[in-house]
Amino acid sequence: MLDMYAEEILERYKDPVNRGEIKNATAEVHETNPLCGDSVDIYLKIENGKISEAKFNGFGCAISQASADLLLDEIRGKSSKDAKSLAKEQFLKTLGISLSPARLKCALLSWYALMIALQDR
Amino acid sequence: MLDMYAEEILERYKDPVNRGEIKNATAEVHETNPLCGDSVDIYLKIENGKISEAKFNGFGCAISQASADLLLDEIRGKSSKDAKSLAKEQFLKTLGISLSPARLKCALLSWYALMIALQDR
Amino acid sequence: MKGIEKLKKDFPILKRKINGKNLVYLDSAATSQKPVQVIKAIKDYYENSNANVSRSVHKLGEEATEAYENARKTVAGLINANSEKEIVFVRNATEGINLVAYSYLLPLAPSGGKIISTVMEHHSNIVPWQFINSHGMDLEFADITKNFGINLKKLNGMVSKGTKLVTTTHASNVLGTINEVDKISKIAHDNGSLFLVDAAQSVPHMPVDVQKLDCDFLAFSGHKMLGPTGIGVLYAKEEHLESMKPFMYGGDMIKTVTLENTNFNDIPWKFEAGTPNVAGAVGLNAAVNYLKKIGLDKIRKHEIVLTKHALNEFSKLDNVSTYGPQDENKKGCVISFNVKGVHPHDVASLLDREGIATRSGHACAQPLMKRLGVKAVARASGYIYNDKGDIDSLIDGINKVKKTFGV
Amino acid sequence: MKGIEKLKKDFPILKRKINGKNLVYLDSAATSQKPVQVIKAIKDYYENSNANVSRSVHKLGEEATEAYENARKTVAGLINANSEKEIVFVRNATEGINLVAYSYLLPLAPSGGKIISTVMEHHSNIVPWQFINSHGMDLEFADITKNFGINLKKLNGMVSKGTKLVTTTHASNVLGTINEVDKISKIAHDNGSLFLVDAAQSVPHMPVDVQKLDCDFLAFSGHKMLGPTGIGVLYAKEEHLESMKPFMYGGDMIKTVTLENTNFNDIPWKFEAGTPNVAGAVGLNAAVNYLKKIGLDKIRKHEIVLTKHALNEFSKLDNVSTYGPQDENKKGCVISFNVKGVHPHDVASLLDREGIATRSGHACAQPLMKRLGVKAVARASGYIYNDKGDIDSLIDGINKVKKTFGV
Ligand SMILES: Cc1ncc(COP(=O)(O)O)c(C=O)c1O
Numbered sequence A, B: 001m002l003d004m005y006a007e008e009i010l011e012r013y014k015d016p017v018n019r020g021e022i023k024n025a026t027a028e029v030h031e032t033n034p035l036c037g038d039s040v041d042i043y044l045k046i047e048n049g050k051i052s053e054a055k056f057n058g059f060g061c062a063i064s065q066a067s068a069d070l071l072l073d074e075i076r077g078k079s080s081k082d083a084k085s086l087a088k089e090q091f092l093k094t095l096g097i098s099l100s101p102a103r104l105k106c107a108l109l110s111w112y113a114l115m116i117a118l119q120d121r
Numbered sequence C, D: 001m002k003g004i005e006k007l008k009k010d011f012p013i014l015k016r017k018i019n020g021k022n023l024v025y026l027d028s029a030a031t032s033q034k035p036v037q038v039i040k041a042i043k044d045y046y047e048n049s050n051a052n053v054s055r056s057v058h059k060l061g062e063e064a065t066e067a068y069e070n071a072r073k074t075v076a077g078l079i080n081a082n083s084e085k086e087i088v089f090v091r092n093a094t095e096g097i098n099l100v101a102y103s104y105l106l107p108l109a110p111s112g113g114k115i116i117s118t119v120m121e122h123h124s125n126i127v128p129w130q131f132i133n134s135h136g137m138d139l140e141f142a143d144i145t146k147n148f149g150i151n152l153k154k155l156n157g158m159v160s161k162g163t164k165l166v167t168t169t170h171a172s173n174v175l176g177t178i179n180e181v182d183k184i185s186k187i188a189h190d191n192g193s194l195f196l197v198d199a200a201q202s203v204p205h206m207p208v209d210v211q212k213l214d215c216d217f218l219a220f221s222g223h224k225m226l227g228p229t230g231i232g233v234l235y236a237k238e239e240h241l242e243s244m245k246p247f248m249y250g251g252d253m254i255k256t257v258t259l260e261n262t263n264f265n266d267i268p269w270k271f272e273a274g275t276p277n278v279a280g281a282v283g284l285n286a287a288v289n290y291l292k293k294i295g296l297d298k299i300r301k302h303e304i305v306l307t308k309h310a311l312n313e314f315s316k317l318d319n320v321s322t323y324g325p326q327d328e329n330k331k332g333c334v335i336s337f338n339v340k341g342v343h344p345h346d347v348a349s350l351l352d353r354e355g356i357a358t359r360s361g362h363a364c365a366q367p368l369m370k371r372l373g374v375k376a377v378a379r380a381s382g383y384i385y386n387d388k389g390d391i392d393s394l395i396d397g398i399n400k401v402k403k404t405f406g407v
């Protein structure tokens, strides 16, 4: 398990590879954690049932932002069906960060946004 | 100090000497302790500023009834002014019963009634 | 109960001398004593994990939050709630009932309808409804039968389509009567009314299953079930909690606040404003675990044996009347009584000299006193740490009272 | 403070290791830690005197009642109330404020009028007033000045004859600002309004005299002043308590109950329905005695020294902003701050690794966050058991945070 503040996570936070907007996105979701003010916007372009492009914008702690960045790597190129079946536990495993209960919400913010974005797909 | 259930108290409870009513009383007060349902009615006949007759009726615990009986012995024949100046502490001293805090209220029920009865005298 | 001697040892207070005599504590219907396990849980919490809950990312905060939410799960398990979301922590049963009054019934009151309670209730299940009544909703009280149960026939006749709430105590704190709450639940629901159970005297003493009872609300107090003071529980079906308005407002019960507007938190936190009684929940958790380890069915059986013995001994006393069912299977371990010609306060004071703690007065049930035609009663009530010897001490004590007063 | 090392020893939790490091507890504005004296008082109560209060004639009941009412006297003495009748025990400051909302303001709301609070309040002093606002009374918020105090000029302009309540925190849980409550009291009273003080962050830390402040209501929590969770205090002037409606209904708050009608009890019991948190009051009593023994003025002086040191050290840190007055004489020992580019949660998580407990988030003051133009803050807050060494550990910790994030 990675430390919450492992180099890899901090790099993702400081230099996210998937940060940005998609102009003509086919799905777009804004999700917040009111308790700490964290927010992410997820943009997807879904073509022929496949996620061809994925970007996010947002504000928040290292965990919420880095995990959003990692999540989009994980689902890009997948069918929306496959992406939708990504279980919470599976995603946390992929993240591989050792998280305290209070910080779980941070790590899952983008995953919740993704699930909403894919709801009717 | 007398025990709460000394012979003298129990005698007063079982065989009060001042129990009864005064038909043409000049002062009459009904006082209750709603918490335990104790009640006393005090009847006084005040002539030329002097308490010539005093009776009580009531229902309640040994302490409330015996102390009512003792109180009337104490004030009969006194001027209403003197009776009115009978302080709470003084009366308790006269009673001479060792009382727990919860039972103080019982002992003082008749004293409160008396003070109300003498209010405007 | 086997091993009751060992169990008594868990309760430090039972070693106390009162007026030179061993304490015989027979006032558990008022409040229960606490085992070392509960006292220690509170102490350990303050010595190791104390912090504010819910909003913290530091270690102590996480431990405190976990301890608090864990207590909620334990309580949900005890009464077989569908989920811990249905458990709201309050101060005591009284606050639980007031929460239902304010959050569910007060908004309905101006448009009428009816609440039905009973004459055998504790003041806490009467006075809140008089408050709602003063805001426009009718209030009626079901009577008791000569067997000291709720008159179901009459109750059935009282409930109508406009009835918003039927409420009754599960077990009477005066008569001991264990009410047929499953039947009352059906009567309420058949008429579209909700059903609230005052479980202050049942949850500590017997298995209670909210799903079997099919009640909408159920309230009880931690302090009567070996737990600390200052913590109680309101159980409510999830759908009700979702639709009800908040009760108290402030920190922790919100999601977002602006000067203009507030979004409330999810249930159950929506109903828990401000810093909760965390140590209270921790103590209650320990109490429930203690009770579960013995087994609530075993506790009930023990109390049936105790009650039977008490009823039997009381029946031999001249000039002593008792109030309540005479069948130990139909009542909790509560004996209310009067010695002829002796005020209950005098009974309790004289018993206290023998080290025997009993209650005297109206037992917070003045309407029931009136219905029974008495001003007050003396009351002895037992729990897991009492044995037949305690009942025998009580009977000896009553005999002394009788001798003192020459009855 | 002289002898602070000796004093630290009174707090068992401070011996704890967090992630292998000594605990440095800097989250007392959320909740305080408890000295052995308080923990022992609770334990002793349960082991020796536990019983239900008010209605009992047995020995334990008398002892419990005395302990409970004695706590009321101790609290009345602490804040110099006219009489212990003016002390109502509640769960926490939040419930105290809600009591005023429900019992005093709600009945007035339909006929209009205005409540004035401020933008620097804790949610507990905002959301209850939004509730009253929804019943017809206006609600306005006074702004803060650039020195993080309440803008008295603007406040003065807002108060009018129709103002029913002016309310403000005595000390801010975010900025530390100690407000000029005596002046605000005068502004309120000159306009015929009542004045409520949220004293959750002042009573634990400095001498507070309700007669000098001349406030109508004052609320605070036991758990922030070395006392147990689940007990708080509402002070109110006797005349207000006398005329106010009850809040919760049930046992203990009544004199007589019939099915038709209820006579309520005298103050303060009229406002305390059901079995109270007796052990909580006993613990609070011990906490107040502990604070008084040290002396509230000495505690305030100690915190001024600590705050001065903290302000000084923080001012040397690059890329770290703080929020609140820079004058230690004008603020409590609360430093809210942000490290540039680092979310407060990450600050707190990283500090936690060093054993340093701080808070992060909106600190239950979202409107103030908005006013300050931040989403959240990290917050360190000190109390009697903290010393300069703790501040130095914090500064070291923040430097580590900066290094980790390359700030
Ligand atoms: C200024 C202020 N007011 C009110 C409160 C609420 O206190 P409690 O949660 O104990 O009700 C707090 C504590 O968080 C506070 O800091």
Ligand SMILES: Cc1ncc(COP(=O)(O)O)c(C=O)c1O
Binding pocket: C029, C030, C092, C093, C094, C095, C122, C124, C125, C169, C171, C172, C173, C198, C200, C201, C221, C364, D251, D273, D274, D275
């Ligand atoms: C039947 C019943 N209901 C309600 C209550 C009120 O409990 P509490 O005072 O803990 O709120 C009691 C306890 O006295 C009770 O016996």
